[in-house]
Amino acid sequence: MTALIALATALGLALTLLTAAAPPAAAADLLSQGRPATSSSTENAATPASAAVDGNTGTRWSSTFSDPQWLTVDLGSIATISRVGLRWEAAYARAFQIQTSDNGTAWTTIYSTTKGTGGAQTLDVDGKGRYVRVQGTQRGTAYGYSLWEFQVYGSGGGTSPGNGIPDPTTASLEATDGPLTTATYTVPGPSGFGSGTVTYPTTGGSYPGVVLMPGYQGTQENLRWLAPRLASWGFVVINVGTNTLTDDPAARGRQITAAGTQLIALGNAPGNPLSGKLNGTLGAVGHSMGGGGVMAALRDDPRFRAGVPTAPYYPNVNFSSVTDPTFFLTCQSDPVAHGDTYAVPWYNSMSQAEKLYIEVPGDHLCPMTGYGDKATQGKWIVSFLSLWLRGDTRFSPFLCGAVRDADKNNTSLVTRWMDTCQF
Structure with missing residues (x-):
């Protein structure tokens, strides 16, 4: 019995040390806020693509009333994407994908659903890319697609010299x-x-x-x-x-x-x-x-x-x-x-x-x-x-x-x- 107690104590101490030594998981950064955004369409001038990445839950992007539609954010450089937040207005997507791209042309799907319910959604994803888009393929209402906020989390991103713009002097x-x-x-x-x-x-x-x-x-x-x-x-x-x-x-x-x-x-x-x-x-x-x-x-x-x-x-x-x-x-x-x-x-x-x-x-x-x-x-x-x-x-x-x-x-x-x- 004494030997078993000693063994349990030793194992517990070892596990405690291992747990203490393990580094905490890195927190994901919000990469999309304030970045350039584009969309396949806008319902009117008051609902631009940029409103979905401005950090203001009182402004929104909304599309015309047809399928499909998309909203894309440019993170500035290639980033690792770990989470996407969607805050839908009443006009939500029943079927949609989250996609990434290095060049804005060739896209990789990192999330897909045909059973979207709208509201506030947090999606755990695993992908990389400079551009991230939500691609709606089936509307949940007779209206278009409308997002109060489209948030992309991960690491990396930021400013890339890109487009031939060198460091300024x-x-x-x-x-x-x-x-x-x-x-x-x-x-x-x-x-x-x-x-x-x-x-x-x-x-x-x-x-x-x-x-x-x-x-x-x-x-x-x-x-x-x-x-x-x-x-x-x-x-x-x-x-x-x-x-x-x-x-x-x-x-x-x-x-x-x-x-x-x-x-x-x-x-x-x-x-x-x-x-x-x-x-x-x-x-x-x-x-x-x-x-x-x-x-x-x-x-x-x-x-x-x-x-x-x-x-x-x-x-x-x-x-x-x-x-x-x-x-x-x-x-x-x-x-x-x-x-x-x-x-x-x-x-x-x-x-x-x-x-x-x-x-x-x-x-x-x-x-x-x-x-x-x-x-x-x-x-x-x-x-x-x-x-x-x-x-x-x-x-x-x-x-x-x-x-x-x-x-x-x-x-x-x-x-x-x-x-x-x-x-």
Whole structure:
């Protein structure tokens, strides 16, 4: 009996030691939130693909009312996928698959069911890929497919240089053009805005879209300098002419939304140079009343995920509800839209947004073509949109930390700088 007790004690101690020595299982990371998302269709402008990966359970993606339909998220690089979360709206999938792909073309199914019940689902899966999609093949209702959230968990993922975009440097970001070759395309039959010229990367791959909106009495010339800079760093840029030169900020906001809608439609349509170029994520840059329009688009259109209002003008409007990353670029000697009048109060009121505020020397025209320091303005705008529209953290040091301090502390270059770093 004594020997048996001793043996049991020894075995128990050994098991305790083995258990203590075993490392805990690695926690799965949420890889999909805020990443670029695309879909086979959307029911309307208020239910874009991006709404299913924004972390907001009050926004959703919904498709048209037909089978099949899909929603895809780009994780940025190949990742190991261990779990998928689906939070369905009432319009759910009875039959669907979870699929992964390294290139967005060849797909591997890692989960399949024909007995979906909707609601909140957590699926344990085992797969690898840069792209993950939910492919609905049979609707559970007469409506389409609708997801409040599509969450992909695992390890890896993140930013991949991809599409020929090398690591940025101060010199490369301050150059007139970035690393990608570009071309232009005139929008046929603009709908909801006056005119549009698109500058886009000629390399393969899909990219975020950016709308450029001029100010009062302005034309596409206002922000012409910015279009090729952004496009050559991996954006599809539509430079917009307004319906009339006197359109107010509210009208310019609606035209930004209309231009974004048509840009995505061109990306989804065959037979034009933009086919397949848009990943469904949108941003906007605007000057003066166009900057006010950017704020309206961020407030009113969930497809727009980041904005750069420059010398923005929009009297008697509260934008405290804007939660998307916003970069205010203002001019120190601006007699029309000084930062203290518009941008600073908006900045201070936006308690839920990541924010950057930079004031530079010059008057109201300082962000326009032919005025101001375009090397640094371009560097900041490209970095901000690369970080928040592509999730490319390689650009963060130019906005936060030691690298940006050379700009921030140069009083001949920057007269006021505020931010919510670290981002």
